[in-house]
Amino acid sequence: MKLQQLRYVCEVAKSGLNLSAAAKALHTSQPGVSKQIRLLEEELGVDIFVRNGKRVVDTTEAGRTVLAIAERVLLEAANLRQAGRDFSDEDAGALTIATTHTQARYVLPAVVKQFFERYPRVRLTLHQGNPTQVASDVAAGRADIAIATEAIELYPDLVMLPCYQWNRVVIVPPGHELLDGTRLTLERLARHPLITYDFAFTGRSKINHAFAAHGLTPNVVITALDSDVIKTYVELGMGVGLIAHMAFDAARDTGLRAIDAQSLFESSTTRIGIRRGAFLRKYTYDFIAMFAPQLDRRTVDRAMIGAGSSYEL
Amino acid sequence: MKLQQLRYVCEVAKSGLNLSAAAKALHTSQPGVSKQIRLLEEELGVDIFVRNGKRVVDTTEAGRTVLAIAERVLLEAANLRQAGRDFSDEDAGALTIATTHTQARYVLPAVVKQFFERYPRVRLTLHQGNPTQVASDVAAGRADIAIATEAIELYPDLVMLPCYQWNRVVIVPPGHELLDGTRLTLERLARHPLITYDFAFTGRSKINHAFAAHGLTPNVVITALDSDVIKTYVELGMGVGLIAHMAFDAARDTGLRAIDAQSLFESSTTRIGIRRGAFLRKYTYDFIAMFAPQLDRRTVDRAMIGAGSSYEL
């Protein structure tokens, strides 16, 4: 059994069961791929792919198991190379962070600045996307860490580490009637046109939930993908905005006023997601600690092993 | 990077940092091992071993990380071969069970009989040992599953599955004064010479604990490694025995009488231990289910993944 052969079968599976495409992606010849796969199948004593004459048309049941394990072997092999790089020059490399707009725009800048000062030779990449994209980026190995608030609980390959809790503020133009000093309630809020986040985003479900629990239907006139768009429409007087508290900056957003709304909604938890079993470089641990100081290396490692080494009835 | 190279470095680490011994164990030449390790170190860009001139004297810090990951790669590769065997002929193979005397002698026979009827072509091996040996057998891959009661909680590489709870019986010769019908207490028991299990064995600590909690010191005159030895000395009138309830068989042990003692001691839990991340063959799942019916394949799989995919503050 060779690592090369495992790379071949995995690539074939990824290329839609097309040996030619896989060979191209692997920068090698089609016959080579064909032969090595045959050799592996022979050695393991099972067919991995279902062939219709000469065409590969499906994976066998055994093949699916083999592919799953082969991927783990390759992941660990990649970890080994990563570890090598880490020890040979632990201050250089690349770090790809998949995250949402709010994090990228309002939370990460301070962390990124600090990180860049400590690790100027680490190339930092931000992948922006919605929480689902963010999670799948990390699960597929396209990014090293995910930072998002929702929808990333579902991936079993990801380890989720809670970073901080946050809630919402209502933003209005200066002189708006909600600024009259009386207590903000969901009932009052429901009487105004509302501008907030798009579905499946930054805790949007908690907003719907809170209104529904009071038998109210919010009058959502515009939904947006990011806080900046929301602010723009609020400034134009099209309604009141409802955004994450960290997206409001009193010094910067001079054309807006914020009203704390944390009593109205359930708080949301922003989490860091890491691929289970991935080897993390020293600077990755450091980045996580800069983002959420309670997540030191030991805590992260413990979470990655998985809480339970013993299972109780 | 080749799997072969990983095998070499792991073997060298296991052989006490001796290339010659490793080469012998791997059935290959010393120069080959030397060269491949050099090539791997070159490719990874880090030294794995510390050399004093030409002698390998230690592992580097990087080397320890590399070795840990390399072992995982090899474990997964072994899983792959195992999976192949499983699919090519799922009713043949080998199953090695590391366990203690009490299990092997009094609990397993019924299970083994049932298993052998279903899988006559699986070669079954029993490794007998104390709980610590049993756990290390599985952790090191010398056995597939461990069955024991104590001391196996400590290995982080093992997944522990609770199987059943048990408690103790006091055994005495016929006509003994403890058979007078009055309630058995720790105080009464402490007045007799006691024969029970050796330290670090089958719940021995719970026995000490119970006496200590009542301010009593048991008069342990003989400790033995297994229940049969204890029975023998009780039959000889040397004292009262204290053994696991499943080790007493009224039909067989005609020269003895048992008194239930479950109210006196905390109950013990017998567990099955599996190496985390191991690929289990179908018949292994079946064996586990025969031993503990609540541990079906799904339950075992879930426990092996580890309870927590999410870590909470």
Add this chain to the structure above:
DNA sequence: CGTGATTACGTTTATCGTAATTATA
């Protein structure tokens, strides 16, 4: 027929083992 997989075959590369060399305790 065109696309895609296997077979055939020659080239190249890497692996392995023996023997010789060097270094260490």
Add this chain to the structure above:
DNA sequence: TATAATTACGATAAACGTAATCACG
């Protein structure tokens, strides 16, 4: 001086690429 690791080198084998063949849609 005995043991252990590296270097040197030749034999073997394996992996690779090109070309040709074969099968499916």
